[in-house]
Amino acid sequence: MSTQIHLSGVDYSILALYFVFVLGIGFALKRFMKGGSAFLTSGRSIPAWVTGLAFLSANLGAQEVIGMAASGAKYGIMTSHFYWVGAIPAMVFLAIFMMPFYYGSKARSVPEYLKMRFDEKTRGFNAISFAVMTIFSSGISLHALAQLLETLVHWPYWWCVAASALVVLVYIFLGGLTSAIYNEVLQFFMIVLGFAPLVYLGLKDVGGWAALQAKLAPVAAEQHFAPDAWSRSWVHLGSAYENPMGIGWFGMVMGLGFVLSFGYWCTDFLVVQRAMAANSMNAARRTPLIAAVPKMLFPALVILPGMIAIVMNHTSGGTFLPVRADGTPDYNMTIPAMIARYFPAGLLGVGFTALMASFMSGMAGNVTAFNTVWTYDIYQSYIAPGKSDTHYLRMGRWATVFGILVSVAAAAMAKQFNNIMDMLQLVFGFVNAPLFATFLLGMFWKRATGHGAFFGLLSGTVSAAIFHGLSLTEHGLPGVKGGWIAPKFIFHSEMGQNFWMAIVAWTTCFALTLLISVFTRRTKTDAELTGLVYSLTPRPKAEDEPWFRRPAILGVIILGVAAILNILFA
Amino acid sequence: MNFDLRLPLGLLFTLFGLILVGVGIFGGPELVRQSLGINMNLWWGLVMLAFGLAMLFLTFRARKRG
Numbered sequence: 001m002s003t004q005i006h007l008s009g010v011d012y013s014i015l016a017l018y019f020v021f022v023l024g025i026g027f028a029l030k031r032f033m034k035g036g037s038a039f040l041t042s043g044r045s046i047p048a049w050v051t052g053l054a055f056l057s058a059n060l061g062a063q064e065v066i067g068m069a070a071s072g073a074k075y076g077i078m079t080s081h082f083y084w085v086g087a088i089p090a091m092v093f094l095a096i097f098m099m100p101f102y103y104g105s106k107a108r109s110v111p112e113y114l115k116m117r118f119d120e121k122t123r124g125f126n127a128i129s130f131a132v133m134t135i136f137s138s139g140i141s142l143h144a145l146a147q148l149l150e151t152l153v154h155w156p157y158w159w160c161v162a163a164s165a166l167v168v169l170v171y172i173f174l175g176g177l178t179s180a181i182y183n184e185v186l187q188f189f190m191i192v193l194g195f196a197p198l199v200y201l202g203l204k205d206v207g208g209w210a211a212l213q214a215k216l217a218p219v220a221a222e223q224h225f226a227p228d229a230w231s232r233s234w235v236h237l238g239s240a241y242e243n244p245m246g247i248g249w250f251g252m253v254m255g256l257g258f259v260l261s262f263g264y265w266c267t268d269f270l271v272v273q274r275a276m277a278a279n280s281m282n283a284a285r286r287t288p289l290i291a292a293v294p295k296m297l298f299p300a301l302v303i304l305p306g307m308i309a310i311v312m313n314h315t316s317g318g319t320f321l322p323v324r325a326d327g328t329p330d331y332n333m334t335i336p337a338m339i340a341r342y343f344p345a346g347l348l349g350v351g352f353t354a355l356m357a358s359f360m361s362g363m364a365g366n367v368t369a370f371n372t373v374w375t376y377d378i379y380q381s382y383i384a385p386g387k388s389d390t391h392y393l394r395m396g397r398w399a400t401v402f403g404i405l406v407s408v409a410a411a412a413m414a415k416q417f418n419n420i421m422d423m424l425q426l427v428f429g430f431v432n433a434p435l436f437a438t439f440l441l442g443m444f445w446k447r448a449t450g451h452g453a454f455f456g457l458l459s460g461t462v463s464a465a466i467f468h469g470l471s472l473t474e475h476g477l478p479g480v481k482g483g484w485i486a487p488k489f490i491f492h493s494e495m496g497q498n499f500w501m502a503i504v505a506w507t508t509c510f511a512l513t514l515l516i517s518v519f520t521r522r523t524k525t526d527a528e529l530t531g532l533v534y535s536l537t538p539r540p541k542a543e544d545e546p547w548f549r550r551p552a553i554l555g556v557i558i559l560g561v562a563a564i565l566n567i568l569f570a
Numbered sequence: 571m572n573f574d575l576r577l578p579l580g581l582l583f584t585l586f587g588l589i590l591v592g593v594g595i596f597g598g599p600e601l602v603r604q605s606l607g608i609n610m611n612l613w614w615g616l617v618m619l620a621f622g623l624a625m626l627f628l629t630f631r632a633r634k635r636g
Contacts, residue, residue, distance in 0.1 A: 010593055014586060021582045028573065050575055182575050189579060193621070197614045201605055344601035346593035346611040350586065350618075 003322050003337045005152045011349030018190065018353045022171055022360075025182050029175030036392030039176035040372045041108050041277060046178065048283035050185055052290025055274040057184035060191055061362015062144045065302055065355070070331035072306020073313075073321075075244045076216060076230030077569055079306070080299045081252055084233075086261035087295055088562040091288040092555040094266045094275075099551075100540050101443050102276060103284040104531050109276075110269040111377040117442045117532045119450030119523065120381075125457060126435075127377035130269060131370055133428045135403050138366035139410020140425075145359035146411065152336055161411055164356075168364050169404045172371075173397055177277060180368040184274075187361040192294070194354025195301050195335070201342040202308040215311045220244075222314070230307065234570040246493025255499025259506040263436040270369045281540050285551040292558045296565065302335075309334040312341075363407065371399035422480050426468070433502040434460025434509030441513050446526065446533045452517030460509025467504045471497050574632060580625030587619025 007015075033039050071079040107113040111130065115123035146160035171179045206212045217227035229236050229243055236242040237249040247255075265271060265288070275287035313320040313329055321329040321337055339351040375396045380387070384395075413420055438457050441448040469485030473494050478484055482497060491497040530536045542550045593601065594612025602609050 010589060014589060017582070017585060017589075021578055025578060028578075032573070182573075182578075185575060186579060186582065189583065189621075193583070193614075193618055197605075197610055201608070201610065204606060204608075342605055344593075344597070344604040344611060346590050346597060346601065347605065347614060350590070350614075 003152065003333050003340050004154075005336065005340050005348065005352060007153060007348065007352065008345040010346050011352060014346075014349030015353050015356070018357070019167060021186065022167060022183055025186070026171030026174035026179045029179045029182070032178065033174070033176055033393065035389035036375065036396055037108075037389060038178070039393050039396045040368075040375055042176070042178045042181065044277060045279050046181060046277050046283075048278055048286045048290055050181060051274050051278045051283065051287045053188045053294075054181040054184035055271055055287050056291035056295055057188040057191075057361050058271055058274055058365030059362075060188065060358055061365070062141050062359045063362065065191065065195075065358040066144070066148075066332050066335060068298075068302040069306040069309070069334040072303035073310040073329070073331045073334050074306075076220075076307055076310075077233045077299075077303065078236075078243060078245050079303045080233050080565075080569060081256060082261075083295060083299050084562045084566050085253065085257040087265060088292055088558060089257065090261040090265035091292045091295065092559055093262065094272075095285050095288040095292075095551050096555050097534070098266055098439070098443060099275060099285040099288070100281070100537060101532055101534075102272060103278070103281050104537065104540070107276075108376050109372050110267060110272055111373060113532070114438075114442070114453070115377075115381075117524075117529070118448075118453040122438070122450055122454045122457065123377060123381075125454060127373050127381075129431045131373045131378065133431065134270060134366045134370045134373070135406050136410050136424055136428075138363045138370070138403065138407040140414055141359050141363040141366070142407050143411035143414040145356065145363075147415075148336065148355075148359075151333075152340075157415070161408060164360060164363070165404050165408050168360055168367060169400065172364060172367055172400050176396065177273070177368045177372070180364045181274060181277060183364065184361050187357040188294075190350075190357040191354045191361075192301065194350045194357075195305070197347060198335075198338050198342060198351060199301060199304050199308075202305055202312075202338055205342070206308055206311050212307060212311060215315065216307065219310055219314045230310070232570060234566065240492040240496055245495050246491070247496040247499060251496055251499045251503070255503050259433065259436060259502040260499065263432055263434075263502070263506075267435045267439050268432075269373060270365050273369050273372065282542060282545060282549060282551070285540070285542075286549065286554065289551060289554045289558060296558070296562055305338055306331070306334050309338055367400060367403045367407070370403045371396050374399045374403070419480060426480065429498065429501070430461050430464040430468070430505070433464045433505035437506050437510035438513060441510065441517070442533070444534045445517075446529055446535055447517055447522065448513060449517045449520045450523055451520040452513040452515075455516050456509045456511075456513030459512050460505045463508035464501050464505035467501045468497075471501065473497055574629050576625045576629040576632075580622050580627075580629055582622070583618045584622030584626060587615050587617075587622050590615025590618060 037043050068079060102113060105113055105116055107116055111123045111127035114126050142161055142164060145164055146157045149155045149160045150157045171183060206215060213231040216230035220227055220229040225244060226236060237252060240246050240248045275284045278284040278287050309321060322333050324330045343351045375392055379395055380392060434457055438453050442453060468482045471489040471491060472478060472483030472487035473491050478487055526536055547553050590611045594609050594615050597611060601611060
């Protein structure tokens with residue numbers, strides 16, 4: 001049986017009220033949108049607490065809320081590595097070491113930074129691949145939302161696609177990046193206040209944390225793991241065969257913790273754009289740190305429901321979660337199933353709205369990142385340079401319309417051909433995996449050259465593809481899951497395969513960028529690289545700020561708390 | 571830019587809080603039963619209301635200071 005939600009009048013009014021505010025923010029901001037820079041970069045005018053929460057919220061899309069709850073059910077508390085090993089150290093690194101260059105260089109986008117630091121071809125490669133990826137991600141969000149609503153409340157699929165796309169279109173078209181950022185803050189509070197009572201009720205129902213741990217033991221036993229495999233995050237990482245994720249500690253720390261997390265949080269324009277919109281250097285640096293505080297606590301909000309749901313599913317004999325065609329539980333329905341179970345009319349409206357808000361924040365984040373990269377890095381650079389600010393404002397608006405139309409088309413494609421989306425995400429993985437090596441060398445080694453960066457990046461991407469072609473999981477069939485050249489390396493899980501692919505791509509990119517840079521001539525002088533490279537940039541001063549506004553102090557505190565959380569749940 | 575985000579945040583969650591408190595008081599026992607016998611609408615409505623009012627308070631205090 002599939003999970004269903006019956007909305008009543010009061011739930012509909014909560015939903016409607018929320019959308020009135022979402023669109024209202026767009027209308028209220030319209031009068032400030034006088035030029036392209038206000039529309040696409042918010043004129044660097046937003047306070048740190050707003051950019052901080054938006055930084056977090058832009059990533060709080062469907063993938064996060066639905067996906068992390070699903071992982072919580074599938075893998076238990078090990079999922080917290082995505083937070084306490086992955087995201088938090090990367091966010092602190094971005095704040096302390098990388099923001100000075102992103103913000104100080106006055107680059108309007110991540111690809112533009114690459115242009116300033118390296119050369120045109122490196123920027124072009126990053127801008128075009130990012131523009132394509134981000135717009136497809138937006139389409140995937142849209143598709144996932146419409147599919148979920150169709151199942152849960154029987155709204156027609158195309159009606160859901162059209163309505164959500166229209167809402168996002170209207171508020172970005174009117175208020176640009178500022179509108180997206182302000183709405184992301186609204187979405188943040190909606191998601192936190194909407195899901196917190198769910199966790200409380202679920203935890204109370206299973207009898208508290210200690211009871212949850214005890215009840216997870218038979219779940220683990222059923223899959224032949226140690227009784228605490230679902231409730232301890234570190235002790236079973238000794239070998240890939242001892243834990244449900246199927247990965248060992250090295251792959252986890254290097255693949256997820258270092259390569260993938262730093263690659264995402266420190267170079268993905270979707271999140272970095274929020275920090276670039278802050279109103280001062282100090283605010284930009286505090287943006288990821290402010291985001292890190294709630295991020296650390298998010299496992300309680302998104303992973304814990306998954307762990308509760310798998311216990312409910314186990315004790316109910318497999319009726320709590322809907323069953324998929326292949327007989328396995330549909331883990332993606334974790335949050336919806338819990339909402340349907342525990343939320344009465346009223347709260348149901350809040351939870352349901354929070355669910356919709358999470359999809360839309362993911363989509364809107366992608367659309368604003370797309371219109372900036374398109375307008376500045378592609379249109380202004382290659383098609384129509386030297387036009388007026390109002391010209392780029394118009395282009396930014398049209399790029400928003402175009403981006404949303406492509407998202408809708410991508411959603412249609414995802415509905416028709418599931419495999420195409422798998423394939424696209426795979427290719428995105430190839431492109432993303434090596435990126436952090438390029439930025440690391442670019443920011444901390446002045447000798448890194450444009451040729452080095454470009455060919456290093458290219459070969460990193462190619463090496464990821466080759467590695468994928470040579471690797472496969474134990475029971476996997478060669479094809480979109482890997483092994484399409486020859487399955488030489490066999491992994492215990494897909495996640496292990498992915499993490500190792502990232503490690504290979506990063507190492508290739510790092511080594512080749514280094515090597516090619518040594519053998520090619522520098523094209524940028526020290527003067528040109530001032531503000532772009534660590535050794536040539538004066539340290540940003542924060543000594544005259546009170547301690548709670550000093551990035552270094554905040555960063556150390558956050559890392560300390562993350563370490564304690566790791567130990568507590570080890 | 572003269573736009574304080576705390577105003578819409580405060581308004582929205584004050585309204586949500588009021589709606590939930592209303593449902594909590596007049597909703598009937600059936601709704602309480604679903605949330606494990608706790609009147610979650612009432613309690614969580616009060617939490618949202620407190621959050622909304624706090625945001626409104628901050629907005630108006632900032633305005634007064636100019």
